[in-house]
Amino acid sequence: xxxxxxxxxxxxxxxxxxxxxxxxxxxxxxxxxxxxxxxxxxxxxxxxxxxxxxxxxxxxxxxxxxxxxxxxxxxxxxxxxxxxxxxxxxxxxxxxxxxxxxxxxxxxxxxxxxxxxxxxxxxxxxxxxxxxxxxxxxxxxxxxxxxxxxxxxxxxxxxxxxxxxxxxxxxxxxxxxxxxxxxxxxxxxxxxxxxxxxxxxxxxxxxxxxxxxxxxxxxxxxxxxxxxxxxxxxxxxxxxxxxxxxxxxxxxxxxxxxxxxxxxxxxxxxxxxxxxxxxxxxxxxxxxxxxxxxxxxxxxxxxxxxxxxxxxxxxxxxxxxxxxx
Amino acid sequence: xxxxxxxxxxxxxxxxxxxxxxxxxxxxxxxxxxxxxxxxxxxxxxxxxxxxxxxxxxxxxxxxxxxxxxxxxxxxxxxxxxxxxxxxxxxxxxxxxxxxxxxxxxxxxxxxxxxxxxxxxxxxxxxxxxxxxxxxxxxxxxxxxxxxxxxxxxxxxxxxxxxxxxxxxxxxxxxxxxxxxxxxxxxxxxxxxxxxxxxxxxxxxxxxxxxxxxxxxxxxxxxxxxxxxxxxxxxxxxxxxxxxxxxxxxxxxxxxxxxxxxxxxxxxxxxxxxxxxxxxxxxxxxxxxxxxxxxxxxxxxxxx
Amino acid sequence: xxxxxxxxxxxxxxxxxxxxxxxxxxxxxxxxxxxxxxxxxxxxxxxxxxxxxxxxxxxxxxxxxxxxxxxxxxxxxxxxxxxxxxxxxxxxxxxxxxxxxxxxxxxxxxxxxxxxxxxxxxxxxxxxxxxxxxxxxxxxxxxxxxxxxxxxxxxxxxxxxxxxxxxxxxxxxxxxxxxxxxxxxxxxxxxxxxxxxxxxxxxxxxxxxxxxxxxxxxxxxxxxxxxxxxxxxxxxxxxxxxxxxxxxxxxxxxxxxxxxxxxxxxxxxxxxxxxxxxxxxxxxxxxxxxxxxxxxxxxxxxxxxxxxxxxxxxxxxxxxxxxxxxxxxxxxxxxxxx
Numbered sequence: 001x002x003x004x005x006x007x008x009x010x011x012x013x014x015x016x017x018x019x020x021x022x023x024x025x026x027x028x029x030x031x032x033x034x035x036x037x038x039x040x041x042x043x044x045x046x047x048x049x050x051x052x053x054x055x056x057x058x059x060x061x062x063x064x065x066x067x068x069x070x071x072x073x074x075x076x077x078x079x080x081x082x083x084x085x086x087x088x089x090x091x092x093x094x095x096x097x098x099x100x101x102x103x104x105x106x107x108x109x110x111x112x113x114x115x116x117x118x119x120x121x122x123x124x125x126x127x128x129x130x131x132x133x134x135x136x137x138x139x140x141x142x143x144x145x146x147x148x149x150x151x152x153x154x155x156x157x158x159x160x161x162x163x164x165x166x167x168x169x170x171x172x173x174x175x176x177x178x179x180x181x182x183x184x185x186x187x188x189x190x191x192x193x194x195x196x197x198x199x200x201x202x203x204x205x206x207x208x209x210x211x212x213x214x215x216x217x218x219x220x221x222x223x224x225x226x227x228x229x230x231x232x233x234x235x236x237x238x239x240x241x242x243x244x245x246x247x248x249x250x251x252x253x254x255x256x257x258x259x260x261x262x263x264x265x266x267x268x269x270x271x272x273x274x275x276x277x278x279x280x281x282x283x284x285x286x287x288x289x290x291x292x293x294x295x296x297x298x299x300x301x302x303x304x305x306x307x308x309x310x311x312x313x314x315x316x317x318x319x320x321x322x323x324x325x
Numbered sequence: 326x327x328x329x330x331x332x333x334x335x336x337x338x339x340x341x342x343x344x345x346x347x348x349x350x351x352x353x354x355x356x357x358x359x360x361x362x363x364x365x366x367x368x369x370x371x372x373x374x375x376x377x378x379x380x381x382x383x384x385x386x387x388x389x390x391x392x393x394x395x396x397x398x399x400x401x402x403x404x405x406x407x408x409x410x411x412x413x414x415x416x417x418x419x420x421x422x423x424x425x426x427x428x429x430x431x432x433x434x435x436x437x438x439x440x441x442x443x444x445x446x447x448x449x450x451x452x453x454x455x456x457x458x459x460x461x462x463x464x465x466x467x468x469x470x471x472x473x474x475x476x477x478x479x480x481x482x483x484x485x486x487x488x489x490x491x492x493x494x495x496x497x498x499x500x501x502x503x504x505x506x507x508x509x510x511x512x513x514x515x516x517x518x519x520x521x522x523x524x525x526x527x528x529x530x531x532x533x534x535x536x537x538x539x540x541x542x543x544x545x546x547x548x549x550x551x552x553x554x555x556x557x558x559x560x561x562x563x564x565x566x567x568x569x570x571x572x573x574x575x576x577x578x579x580x581x582x583x584x585x586x587x588x589x590x591x592x593x594x595x596x597x598x599x600x601x602x603x604x605x606x607x608x609x610x611x612x613x614x615x616x617x618x619x620x621x622x623x624x625x626x627x628x629x
Numbered sequence: 630x631x632x633x634x635x636x637x638x639x640x641x642x643x644x645x646x647x648x649x650x651x652x653x654x655x656x657x658x659x660x661x662x663x664x665x666x667x668x669x670x671x672x673x674x675x676x677x678x679x680x681x682x683x684x685x686x687x688x689x690x691x692x693x694x695x696x697x698x699x700x701x702x703x704x705x706x707x708x709x710x711x712x713x714x715x716x717x718x719x720x721x722x723x724x725x726x727x728x729x730x731x732x733x734x735x736x737x738x739x740x741x742x743x744x745x746x747x748x749x750x751x752x753x754x755x756x757x758x759x760x761x762x763x764x765x766x767x768x769x770x771x772x773x774x775x776x777x778x779x780x781x782x783x784x785x786x787x788x789x790x791x792x793x794x795x796x797x798x799x800x801x802x803x804x805x806x807x808x809x810x811x812x813x814x815x816x817x818x819x820x821x822x823x824x825x826x827x828x829x830x831x832x833x834x835x836x837x838x839x840x841x842x843x844x845x846x847x848x849x850x851x852x853x854x855x856x857x858x859x860x861x862x863x864x865x866x867x868x869x870x871x872x873x874x875x876x877x878x879x880x881x882x883x884x885x886x887x888x889x890x891x892x893x894x895x896x897x898x899x900x901x902x903x904x905x906x907x908x909x910x911x912x913x914x915x916x917x918x919x920x921x922x923x924x925x926x927x928x929x930x931x932x933x934x935x936x937x938x939x940x941x942x943x944x945x946x947x948x949x950x951x952x953x954x955x956x957x958x959x960x961x962x963x964x965x966x967x
Contacts, residue, residue: 013466151585228687230750231715
C-alpha cells in the first residue's frame with residue numbers, strides 16, 4: 001500500500017516539476033526584450049503583412065491567452081512551427097532525437113563499463129601507488145571542458161592522423177534506407193567514435209569514483225567478512241558480494257548521468273557537427289528561432305526529468321530491501 | 326544532560342575575527358593535493374592581479390610584424406610573440422593571461438552566489454521546516470528538472486551577453502545542490518542539545534541561527550562554493566565557446582571559440598587551443614583537490 | 630580428559646595502530662574438548678572476539694597472529710598455508726556472527742546464501758542444495774517456504790536462526806558463535822540458546838560461545854574460558870567456574886550479571902573501572918587496578934596455578950581462592966574499591 005502511495009506522490013511531484021519547467025520556458029521565451037519575430041520580419045513587409053505573420057504565430061493575443069494556447073498545444077504534442085525551417089518543430093525534433101540518444105547511450109555505456117571495473121579495481125588496490133596516481137588523474141578528467149577534449153581529439157585523430165572523419169554522422173552523399181541501416185554502418189560508427197570517446201572520457205569519472213568509494217564501504221561490511229570466513233573464493237567475495245552491493249547506487253546514477261550527458265551534448269555536438277538536439281538548440285537560439293529552441297529545450301528537460309524518475313524506480317527495483325518490503 | 330548546561334557556562338571566546346574565520350573554515354592544509362590546489366589558486370590570482378604587468382601586448386589589439394604584415398597565425402617565438410598569434414593577429418600569451426581575470430571573476434562571483442543562495446535556502450528550509458520547507462524543497466525539485474547548460478544558454482542569449490548574466494543564470498539553477506545538503510545538515514543540527522537548550526532558554530530564531538547553526542554549516546557552504554567555482558568556469562567556457570559569451574571580455578572559452586572558428590584544428594595550431602584548455606583544467610582541478618581535502622576533514626570516514 | 634578437538638597454546642594477536650602495536654591477545658591458552666559448549670567470556674575489548682576470529686584466520690587488515698599455536702586435529706592452524714586453511718573453513722570450522730542482519734548479504738535470498746555455501750564449499754548440485762536447505766531450516770525451526778525471502782524480511786530472532794542454519798550447513802566439527810544472542814531480547818535469547826543446545830547435543834557438535842554475559846555461559850555451557858585484557862584469567866568446567874570461581878575477575882563477573890533463568894540472586898554489583906588500554910597495559914597482573922584483593926606481589930607477572938585438575942587460574946592469590954570467594958560475595962568488597 002505504501003508503495004502505491006509513494007509512487008503516486010512521486011508522479012505528482014513529476015507533474016509539478018514538468019508544469020513548472022514548461023511555464024518557466026514560456027515566460028523565458030515570451031518576456032524577452034524585443035519582438036521575437038524581429039529576425040524574421042523583412043523590412044519590406046507592410047504593417048499588415050507583419051500583423052498577419054504575428055497572428056499566424058499567435059503573438060497578437062494577450063499573454064495569458066498565449067499561455068493557455070501554449071499549454072493546450074503542448075498537451076496535444078503540438079510544438080509549433082519553426083521560424084527558420086518553416087516546418088513543424090515536432091518533426092524536426094523526432095529526426096534529431098535518435099542521433100542524440102545514440103551518442104549519449106553509447107558513450108555512457110562505455111563510460112560505465114570502464115568506470116565500474118576501474119573503480120572496483122582501485123578499491124581493491126587501495127593505498128597502492130596506482131590508486132594514489134589514478135585518483136587525481138580521474139579528477140582531472142572531470143575538470144576538462146568537454147568541448148576542449150573534443151577539439152584535441154579532433155585535431156589529433158582527424159586532422160593530424162586522418163583516422164576518423166571530422167564531423168557529422170555520415171560521409172557526404174551516403175544514403176541509408178533506415179535507422180538500423182545507418183546506425184550499424186561502418187560509416188556511421190567511424191563518425192561516432194570521436195564524439196562518443198570525448199563524452200565517455202569525461203563521464204567515466206562519476207561511476208569510477210562512486211564505485212570505488214562504495215566498494216571501500218561495502219568491503220568493511222560484516223557480510224563480506226562472513227563470506228571470507230565461509231572460505232568462499234576471493235572472486236566470489238569481491239565480485240558476488242562486495243561489487244554486487246556497491247553496484248546498486250552506481251546503476252541508479254546511470255539514469256541521472258543520462259540527464260547530465262544530454263546537457264554536455266550541447267557543446268560536444270557543436271564541436272563535431274553532430275546533428276542532435278543539443279546542436280539544434282544552440283543553432284536555434286543563435287538564429288532566434290524561438291519555437292524550435294523551445295521545443296529542443298523542452299525535449300531535453302523532459303528526458304532529464306524522466307531520468308530522475310527512472311533513477312528512483314531503478315533503485316526500488318534493484319534493491320530487494322525496497323522491492324520486497 | 327551536560328550538553329544543556331555547557332553553553333551557558335562556557336563563555337564564547339572572541340579572538341580576532343580573521344583567526345576565527347580561518348578556524349571556522351578549517352582550510353585543509355595537511356592534504357598535499359589540497360595544498361597544491363591552493364598554490365595553483367594563488368598563482369592564478371597573482372596572474373589575474375598583475376595581468377597588466379605580465380602581458381606583452383593588449384590582448385584585443387590587432388598586431389603587425391616589423392615588416393608591417395598582419396601578425397596572423399604566427400608560431401610561438403616568431404617575431405617575439407611568446408605563444409604565437411591568432412588568425413586575426415592577436416597575441417595568444419596576453420589573451421591567456423587576461424583570461425585568468427574573467428575566469429577568476431566569474432568563478433568566484435558565481436560560487437559566492439551559489440553558496441550564498443543555497444545556504445540561505447537550505448538553512449531556512451531546514452530550520453523552519455513544515456510549509457516553508459515543503460515549498461522550498463519543491464522549488465529545488467523544479468531546479469533539478471531544468472537542464473542546466475541549455476538554460477544558461479537561453480538566458481545568456483536573450484539577456485544581453487555578459488559575464489553577469491551567465492553568473493545569474495548559474496545562480497538560478499545551481500543553488501539546488503547546496504540547499505539540499507545544507508538543509509539535511511541543519512535538520513541534524515537542530516536536534517543537538519545546545520540548540521534545544523538555546524530555544525528553551527528563549528533565544529530568538531535569528532540568534533539561534535546566527536550563533537549556533539550558521540557557524541556549523543559554514544565549512545559545508547565553503548565546500549559547495551569551491552565545487553561551484555569549477556562548475557562556473559567550465560560553464561562560462563562552454564557558453565563562450567558556443568558564442569553566447571561576453572564579447573567585450575577575453576576569456577579562455579572565448580579563445581577556444583576563436584581558435585575553433587578560425588580553423589585552428591585544421592591548421593594544427595596546438596599552441597593556440599591547447600593552453601587555454603590546460604589553464605581551465607588547472608584551475609578547475611585545483612578546486613576539486615581543495616574540495617577533496619575538505620571532504621577528508623568534514624567526513625573523516627572517507628579517509629581510509 | 631581425552632584429546633581435545635582444539636588446543637590453543639600461547640596465542641598472540643596484535644593490531645598495528647599508527648606506528649604502535651596493540652597486543653589484543655597476549656598469550657592465551659585453552660582447550661576445547663569434543664562435543665562440548667565452551668563459553669569464552671569477558672568484557673568488551675578483552676580480546677575474546679579477536680581470539681574467535683583468529684581461529685578462522687580471517688582477521689582485520691591491520692592485525693596479525695604474532696605467536697602461539699592453534700592445534701586443530703593435530704594441525705597448527707596458525708601456520709597452515711592459506712590454501713589449506715581455506716579448505717578447512719566452514720567445512721570444519723563455521724561461524725555464527727553477532728548481528729545476522731549485517732552478516733547476511735542484503736541483496737540475495739536466504740536460499741541463495743545457503744546454496745552458495747552448499748554448492749561452492751560443499752560440492753552439492755542445485756537439487757541437493759535445495760533439499761539440504763529445507764532440512765537445515767527444519768532443524769532451526771523455520772518454515773521451508775521462507776527460503777526465498779530476503780534477510781530483511783526476517784525478524785531478528787529468525788535471522789539468528791538462519792545464521793545457525795548456515796553454520797550447520799556443511800556439518801562442521803566446530804562452531805564459533807560470536808555473541809549470537811546479544812542483540813536479541815531476553816525471551817528470544819533463551820529460545821535461540823535452547824535451540825543451539827539442543828542441536829549441539831543432537832549433532833554432537835563442539836561449540837565456542839563468545840559472550841560478555843556470564844549468565845548466558847551459565848545457562849548452556851559445559852566449560853568456560855574467562856578472558857581479561859588479552860589473557861586467559863581462568864578456565865575449566867562450568868561446574869568449577871560456577872561453584873569455585875578462583876580468579877577475582879570471575880568472581881566479580883558472577884556478581885555483575887542477572888541469572889538468565891530469571892531468578893534474581895540478590896543485588897547486581899558491577900566491577901568498578903574499565904579494562905586497561907592494551908596499547909599500554911599495566912605491569913604485572915592486568916586486573917590489579919580493579920581488583921579488591923590486590924597485593925604488592927600483584928605488580929609482578931602472575932603465575933598460572935592449577936587450583937584443581939583441568940582448572941588453571943592466572944592469579945598470585947589463586948591458592949587462597951576459597952577465602953576470597955567469601956569476601957567477593959559481599960557487595961561492600963567491590964564498593965570499597967571505588
